[in-house]
Amino acid sequence: MEEAIESSLKEWQKIEPPEEFVKKANMNDPDIYDMAEKDYERFWEGIAENIDWYSKWKSVLEWEPPHARWFIEGKLNASYNCLDRHIDSRGDKTAIIWEGEKGDIRKYTYRQLLDATSRFANSLKDMGVKKGDIVTIYLPMIPEAVIAMLACARIGAPHSVVFAGFSADALAQRIENSRSKFLITCDGYLRRGKEIPHKKRADEGVSRVDTVDKVIVVRHTGSDVPMSKQRDVWWHEVMDSASTGCDPEIMDSEDMLFLMYTSGTTGKPKGVVHTTGGYMVGTHITTNWVFDIKEDDIYWCTADVGWITGHSYIVYGPLSNGATILIYEGAPDYPERDRFWDIVERHKVTIFYTAPTAIRAFMRWGEDIPAKHDLSTLRLLGTVGEPINPRAWLWYYENIGNKRCPVVDTWWQTETGMIMITPLPGITPLKPGSATRPFPGIKAKVLDDEGNEVSQGHGGYLALTRPWPSMIRTVYKNEQRFIDTYWSKWDIDTYMSEDGARRDEDSYFWILGRVDDVIKVAGHRLGTMEIESTLVSHPEVAEAAVVGKKDEVKGEVIVAYVTLAERISESDNLMSDLVDHVADEIGPIARPAHIFFTDELPKTRSGKIMRRILKSIADGEDVGDITTLQNPEIVEELKRKVDESG
Numbered sequence: 316m317e318e319a320i321e322s323s324l325k326e327w328q329k330i331e332p333p334e335e336f337v338k339k340a341n342m343n344d345p346d347i348y349d350m351a352e353k354d355y356e357r358f359w360e361g362i363a364e365n366i367d368w369y370s371k372w373k374s375v376l377e378w379e380p381p382h383a384r385w386f387i388e389g390k391l392n393a394s395y396n397c398l399d400r401h402i403d404s405r406g407d408k409t410a411i412i413w414e415g416e417k418g419d420i421r422k423y424t425y426r427q428l429l430d431a432t433s434r435f436a437n438s439l440k441d442m443g444v445k446k447g448d449i450v451t452i453y454l455p456m457i458p459e460a461v462i463a464m465l466a467c468a469r470i471g472a473p474h475s476v477v478f479a480g481f482s483a484d485a486l487a488q489r490i491e492n493s494r495s496k497f498l499i500t501c502d503g504y505l506r507r508g509k510e511i512p513h514k515k516r517a518d519e520g521v522s523r524v525d526t527v528d529k530v531i532v533v534r535h536t537g538s539d540v541p542m543s544k545q546r547d548v549w550w551h552e553v554m555d556s557a558s559t560g561c562d563p564e565i566m567d568s569e570d571m572l573f574l575m576y577t578s579g580t581t582g583k584p585k586g587v588v589h590t591t592g593g594y595m596v597g598t599h600i601t602t603n604w605v606f607d608i609k610e611d612d613i614y615w616c617t618a619d620v621g622w623i624t625g626h627s628y629i630v631y632g633p634l635s636n637g638a639t640i641l642i643y644e645g646a647p648d649y650p651e652r653d654r655f656w657d658i659v660e661r662h663k664v665t666i667f668y669t670a671p672t673a674i675r676a677f678m679r680w681g682e683d684i685p686a687k688h689d690l691s692t693l694r695l696l697g698t699v700g701e702p703i704n705p706r707a708w709l710w711y712y713e714n715i716g717n718k719r720c721p722v723v724d725t726w727w728q729t730e731t732g733m734i735m736i737t738p739l740p741g742i743t744p745l746k747p748g749s750a751t752r753p754f755p756g757i758k759a760k761v762l763d764d765e766g767n768e769v770s771q772g773h774g775g776y777l778a779l780t781r782p783w784p785s786m787i788r789t790v791y792k793n794e795q796r797f798i799d800t801y802w803s804k805w806d807i808d809t810y811m812s813e814d815g816a817r818r819d820e821d822s823y824f825w826i827l828g829r830v831d832d833v834i835k836v837a838g839h840r841l842g843t844m845e846i847e848s849t850l851v852s853h854p855e856v857a858e859a860a861v862v863g864k865k866d867e868v869k870g871e872v873i874v875a876y877v878t879l880a881e882r883i884s885e886s887d888n889l890m891s892d893l894v895d896h897v898a899d900e901i902g903p904i905a906r907p908a909h910i911f912f913t914d915e916l917p918k919t920r921s922g923k924i925m926r927r928i929l930k931s932i933a934d935g936e937d938v939g940d941i942t943t944l945q946n947p948e949i950v951e952e953l954k955r956k957v958d959e960s961g
């Protein structure tokens with residue numbers, strides 16, 4: 316990693332923003348950074364003017380570390396900001412272009428999206444949803460997911476969107492933690508031409524909790540699904556009978572807008588709480604300046620609405636900017652590997668935001684695939700989710716952007732809510748592989764264990780040393796975990812990102828990846844402990860250790876080392892049983908790529924599993940010092956097993 320970065324710095328010049336781009340960029344004043352630095356509260360106060368408020372804040376910030384409250388006593392509604400306020404000037408403008416995997420297309424104008432949202436908001440109210448009730452949304456990439464989110468926001472019911480690829484169990488866990496009484500789901504959806512029986516999974520999830528009284532089901536594929544008489548209602552039926560027009564609830568700036576569960580070090584996912592005012596201010600302005608959204612842009616973020624990227628940069632950021640967003644239901648290689656470029660060409664996409672893992676897959680498939688398509692409408696490219704290696708960056712820049720389009724490598728997290736470290740495409744010279752510098756008003760540092768800034772060129776922890784509007788407010792029902800995870804490494808006012816980073820001679824940031832027990836598989840965030848506890852819940856497993864193994868396309872893949880209970884000898888299909896078990900319990904994204912059975916795991920004398928060593932073994936790297944192990948002999952044996960597996 317270090318080496319790759321070193322060479323990239325030497326090899327490649329900075330790429331200056333194209334003159335034409337600079338001239339027209341939404342933000343092209345380099346002084347903006349200094350201005351924000353002079354008084355960051357005043358800076359954010361000015362930015363907050365871009366959002367519509369029912370009444371303005373009394374003060375900008377109350378910072379009692381680690382608790383920040385932004386735009387105190389300001390009143391607003393997120394759905395109003397995404398919909399109503401555009402109606403006069405953009406009522407007939409396309410808000411959503413949706414393309415199904417089969418190629419079917421649906422479009423919504425802003426007026427139609429407002430109408431659908433209002434009707435659905437009224438339906439929720441009719442069903443008894445009250446301000447403050449948490450509504451779980453378990454939907455694939457269909458317009459109803461956006462409508463449901465906005466409808467919740469409209470009536471002040473925080474949503475908790477659960478990624479559709481998650482299992483029944485993962486859904487149940489999230490419903491249980493939020494005590495959500497309402498679930499919105501659908502009959503099924505398509506993935507590579509195959510229907511995923513989504514309602515069945517939702518039903519399983521609901522059966523494992525005792526909170527859900529109402530399930531609203533979108534008819535998407537039209538397949539027959541069992542409907543429970545008391546509990547289940549069809550989306551289209553409630554929509555038909557719902558009244559039109561729904562006054563947005565007047566929300567306090569600090570009222571919860573949504574919950575988003577994400578993985579951390581311990582076994583259970585944590586509910587990241589985001590509130591209304593600061594989140595809208597932060598996502599609105601980053602969308603405007605980083606993606607340079609203009610009136611006639613067609614903006615496509617390929618993330619799923621089930622992740623924070625979808626929340627901030629499919630829904631709230633772009634729609635609050637009045638943008639036209641594209642949503643695609645299916646897989647990038649269906650029916651062929653040019654599906655994305657076919658979509659870009661047909662819909663004349665101008666701004667494209669995706670993950671390094673996708674870029675590396677495209678790279679592997681070859682440049683002749685995008686070359687078959689007219690990609691000349693593109694003017695800006697973005698990447699997010701994991702470090703992008705300079706080679707992939709350049710491939711993207713050359714083969715997708717034709718060396719015309721700036722590439723914005725945006726670093727942020729579920730917890731930060733908005734993009735934190737990023738180029739501004741009209742200002743910042745780019746370096747392939749670097750997220751460049753903090754967004755105006757954001758203060759980031761690279762610190763050592765003691766909290767001292769490390770010198771240029773050296774690695775350390777990426778820390779945020781100043782509050783920002785869209786920051787996590789707490790971990791839902793677990794304030795202690797909030798404090799322990801993010802605010803306890805150094806002083807209580809310094810946020811620990813759990814990422815490693817370093818800065819170069821231009822003070823640019825290079826993100827090195829997670830330093831905790833979180834791994835990133837194809838950009839998806841997974842806790843190794845979560846996977847381990849799932850493995851040990853299998854009756855034949857005694858102990859499990861999970862690590863991320865480097866992978867050329869996915870960034871990392873999951874490797875599990877497993878010891879068996881009572882020395883049951885591994886049965887023929889135990890390996891695939893365990894893989895399926897993990898996929899069933901968490902979701903297909905958590906499927907281990909390799910499982911190695913072993914009699915023992917390498918442990919320290921105090922009994923701690925040495926994951927560092929297991930990771931080196933998986934990566935085929937030098938294991939370093941193993942003299943502190945109680946069972947050093949196991950290392951050679953594991954190395955042999957891994958080697959043999961190829």
Ligand code: WT7
Nearest residue numbers: 699700701702724725726727728729826829840
């Ligand atoms: C983790 C957060 C919010 C973005 C989507 C993922 C990694 C994210 C970058 C980037 C290097 C990145 C970090 C971070 N990450 N963007 N541009 N360069 N690493 O959100 O699931 O909360 O994951 O993704 O490791 O901590 P998330």
